Amino acid sequence: xxxxxxxxxxxxxxxxxxxxxxxxxxxxxxxxxxxxxxxxxxxxxxxxxxxxxxxxxxxxxxxxxxxxxxxxxxxxxxxxxxxxxxxxxxxxxxxxxxxxxxxxxxxxxxxxxxxxxxxxxxxxxxxxxxxxxxxxxxxxxxxxxxxxxxxxxxxxxxxxxxxxxxxxxxxxxxxxxxxxxxxxxxxxxxxxxxxxxxxxxxxxxxxxxxxxxxxxxxxxxxxxxxxxxxxxxxxxxxxxxxxxxxxxxxxxxxxxxxxxxxxxxxxxxxxxxxxxxxxxxxxxxxxxxxxxxxxxxxxxxxxxxxxxxxxxxxxxxxxxxxxxxxxxxxxxxxxxxxxxxxxxxxxxxxxxxxxxxxxx
Amino acid sequence: xxxxxxxxxxxxxxxxxxxxxxxxxxxxxxxxxxxxxxxxxxxxxxxxxxxxxxxxxxxxxxxxxxxxxxxxxxxxxxxxxxxxxxxxxxxxxxxxxxxxxxxxxxxxxxxxxxxxxxxxxxxxxxxxxxxxxxxxxxxxxxxxxxxxxxxxxxxxxxxxxxxxxxxxxxxxxxxxxxxxxxxxxxxxxxxxxxxxxxxxxxxxxxxxxxxxxxxxxxxxxxxxxxxxxxxxxxxxxxxxxxxxxxxxxxxxxxxxxxxxxxxxxxxxxxxxxxxxxxxxxxxxxxxxxxxxxxxxxxxxxxxxxxxxxxxxxxxxxxxxxxxxxxxxxxxxxxxxxxxxxxxxxxxxxxxxxxxxxxxxxxxxxxxxxxxxxxxxxxxxxxxxxxxxxxxxxxxxxxxxxxxxxxxxxxxxxxxxxxxxxxxxxxxxxxxxxxxxxxxxxxxxxxxxxxxxxxxxxxxxxxxxxxxxxxxxxxxxxxxxxxxxxxxxxxxxxxxxxxxxxxxxxxxxxxxxxxxxx
Numbered sequence: 001x002x003x004x005x006x007x008x009x010x011x012x013x014x015x016x017x018x019x020x021x022x023x024x025x026x027x028x029x030x031x032x033x034x035x036x037x038x039x040x041x042x043x044x045x046x047x048x049x050x051x052x053x054x055x056x057x058x059x060x061x062x063x064x065x066x067x068x069x070x071x072x073x074x075x076x077x078x079x080x081x082x083x084x085x086x087x088x089x090x091x092x093x094x095x096x097x098x099x100x101x102x103x104x105x106x107x108x109x110x111x112x113x114x115x116x117x118x119x120x121x122x123x124x125x126x127x128x129x130x131x132x133x134x135x136x137x138x139x140x141x142x143x144x145x146x147x148x149x150x151x152x153x154x155x156x157x158x159x160x161x162x163x164x165x166x167x168x169x170x171x172x173x174x175x176x177x178x179x180x181x182x183x184x185x186x187x188x189x190x191x192x193x194x195x196x197x198x199x200x201x202x203x204x205x206x207x208x209x210x211x212x213x214x215x216x217x218x219x220x221x222x223x224x225x226x227x228x229x230x231x232x233x234x235x236x237x238x239x240x241x242x243x244x245x246x247x248x249x250x251x252x253x254x255x256x257x258x259x260x261x262x263x264x265x266x267x268x269x270x271x272x273x274x275x276x277x278x279x280x281x282x283x284x285x286x287x288x289x290x291x292x293x294x295x296x297x298x299x300x301x302x303x304x305x306x307x308x309x310x311x312x313x314x315x316x317x318x319x320x321x322x323x324x325x326x327x328x329x330x331x332x333x334x335x336x337x338x339x340x341x342x343x344x345x346x347x348x349x350x351x352x353x354x355x356x357x358x359x360x
Numbered sequence: 361x362x363x364x365x366x367x368x369x370x371x372x373x374x375x376x377x378x379x380x381x382x383x384x385x386x387x388x389x390x391x392x393x394x395x396x397x398x399x400x401x402x403x404x405x406x407x408x409x410x411x412x413x414x415x416x417x418x419x420x421x422x423x424x425x426x427x428x429x430x431x432x433x434x435x436x437x438x439x440x441x442x443x444x445x446x447x448x449x450x451x452x453x454x455x456x457x458x459x460x461x462x463x464x465x466x467x468x469x470x471x472x473x474x475x476x477x478x479x480x481x482x483x484x485x486x487x488x489x490x491x492x493x494x495x496x497x498x499x500x501x502x503x504x505x506x507x508x509x510x511x512x513x514x515x516x517x518x519x520x521x522x523x524x525x526x527x528x529x530x531x532x533x534x535x536x537x538x539x540x541x542x543x544x545x546x547x548x549x550x551x552x553x554x555x556x557x558x559x560x561x562x563x564x565x566x567x568x569x570x571x572x573x574x575x576x577x578x579x580x581x582x583x584x585x586x587x588x589x590x591x592x593x594x595x596x597x598x599x600x601x602x603x604x605x606x607x608x609x610x611x612x613x614x615x616x617x618x619x620x621x622x623x624x625x626x627x628x629x630x631x632x633x634x635x636x637x638x639x640x641x642x643x644x645x646x647x648x649x650x651x652x653x654x655x656x657x658x659x660x661x662x663x664x665x666x667x668x669x670x671x672x673x674x675x676x677x678x679x680x681x682x683x684x685x686x687x688x689x690x691x692x693x694x695x696x697x698x699x700x701x702x703x704x705x706x707x708x709x710x711x712x713x714x715x716x717x718x719x720x721x722x723x724x725x726x727x728x729x730x731x732x733x734x735x736x737x738x739x740x741x742x743x744x745x746x747x748x749x750x751x752x753x754x755x756x757x758x759x760x761x762x763x764x765x766x767x768x769x770x771x772x773x774x775x776x777x778x779x780x781x782x783x784x785x786x787x788x789x790x791x792x793x794x795x796x797x798x799x800x801x802x803x804x805x806x807x808x809x810x811x812x813x814x815x816x817x818x819x820x821x822x823x824x825x826x827x828x829x830x831x832x833x834x835x836x837x838x839x840x841x842x843x844x845x846x847x848x849x850x851x852x853x854x855x856x857x858x859x860x861x862x863x864x865x866x867x868x869x870x871x872x873x874x875x876x877x
Contacts, residue, residue: 031555034462071485074519074552074553075451075554077457080457157455185484320655
């Protein structure tokens, strides 16, 4: 198995890049980054491997934090709790993990596999199951592939431990898991249904950690040299600028446990005279320019601070912020009819046929 | 109403006397090394005008002396006069991997950190206890702090802005063991976000001794000047706190200088909503007035490299001012400045450095120094420099705009002559009388505020906002406001994703006039 050591500087970049790939949600990776810094200071190191290097029968942990970002910034993140979620799964299934991967590269969850890897002494697989952030458990490549949706462990810092032994579908996994997380105080560490090496190779979304590191590195370098950070991202990713402007309105409401709403932007520079609206359900879902749909899920819609290039989240975006909105291409697995069922515009309640901003 | 406002800046100490809503007298003096002498001098020179006498051998009644100072933020930035702090966090077993001081710059942590204690306690988002408070562990920690000779304690607890009970109980237990220690509770500083709130609390605790000494010195300066009036300290949000409260929470005065300028600009112009540009000697601050108050920064603000989250004005600072260096070929204005050495280093004053002030003297805009020494600067050259300064100012104004339309701009500060009467994207540029002392005016007219920022469950949106308003009103009154004059200046609500029971986070801020003693 070929692997390479990941430096702390790369994890610093990963945190910036994962927040960009969070497409508005997923929670800011800052607290996970602080944990990684603490682990590296203790002398811990982590390795990254390609999925291609996994044995078909390798046993792979899939890690995710679940809950409300607002609770997360009070209870903070403790790397040992994520390690415990994985350990509990090992105990429950009586099998040791060979490697760990993230459920979602976007947001704080993009960094968390490294916290588990440092504790368990296993490598991180350069793959995830979303290629971005999404709000629900069935919005993953492994759910599109109809892989087994159980068992799942849900752990909290006080020692509460739950195992979801069996559920009939990914939607049920989401429903039951969410109930437990709410009881825990709306924050928990989870080990999602484990995957074999063969499953990861077939259904994983590959190279996403490397991609996030490259995006973050581009942004940080641009900040250091006072270059244009958005141009720097587009130099490493085949993305498109959708809009550049200023936030003129943010309307938020909670329905069915999600933060939904619309953000409106007034155009600046090349986009003067235009208005962009972006609908969100935790993540940015549909962007429309002057009323016409412009980009939609599963295309990644990323709202970036025009000056720093860092991502702006839907929970914290505020009136007057100057932003550049870009689109990044979606993972291929979501472009099939089955993929569209899970994460297309209709999965979020929009009566729209998916049209990629990249097909034009 | 008769008040004295004083702004102690890096270069000048400005003082104004306001009587019945009018600026009666304004003065500017160089800031003294020890801060206090400058204040005493200002008060004495106000007194020497006879304006403070009632004409029958007695002094007129002064309702308050309001002082704004950059003293505390400078201490953090320059790493001077800081106290060692014991950090006590209530929230175990959560967050053990990220202890207090974990994201501080190492040099500052080494200066301030006197030890870290983490014990069980804290709350959930809905008010349930996260863990019961481990009182025995708090007492044991306090004994250890005492044994180490620590005198200032910063206490933080999970979700304490929603329920400060654990922090308050822990403070009692600590005080029982160490009666002379100064205790800062993070809930007194506000917002959700444990690390940032805790950091603000620890910075505050680190300023405990400096704050006590500085405010005692301010009080002495007032006494020595023969003025009998209570002391108020101006806050980041354009309000004031009584000296006793300000002494406890020095971090709240971190950015008060810039805020005072903006508030002063609103007062002198009579405008409530406008852009303000405050051109000083070295820097220019641009901010937006909303309802007469500066718009607040909503995000994390770094102070001396420490991430914090509390009331701070949303400002943009650029390196442009009356002392800015000017180079003519190629043309460059700022960001370097001669600062307080302007009257020595500027060309018109016999120095060797060309500054924006020299340009203004050459152009006849300012009557200062020796115009003969800058006679070689022709009108076209002056025009080019003014145009460059205007371009820098305009860029900053445009970046601070929140709406596409043209804005009204109020230009204040000693360097306001650099702002022309017309700018692109600006409908009107307003220069006001006493604009060079706008900061001291802002201090003199400051009000008292109260804030509530917490999560409400199972209430209608209207009910939640009303509940928040009640809490904010009570806090303002507790801080010295007259209840009859309270008005809401900010109300913001946000539903919370994932949390059940229609949870909504409401932030309300009210202000009122200082209650008559």
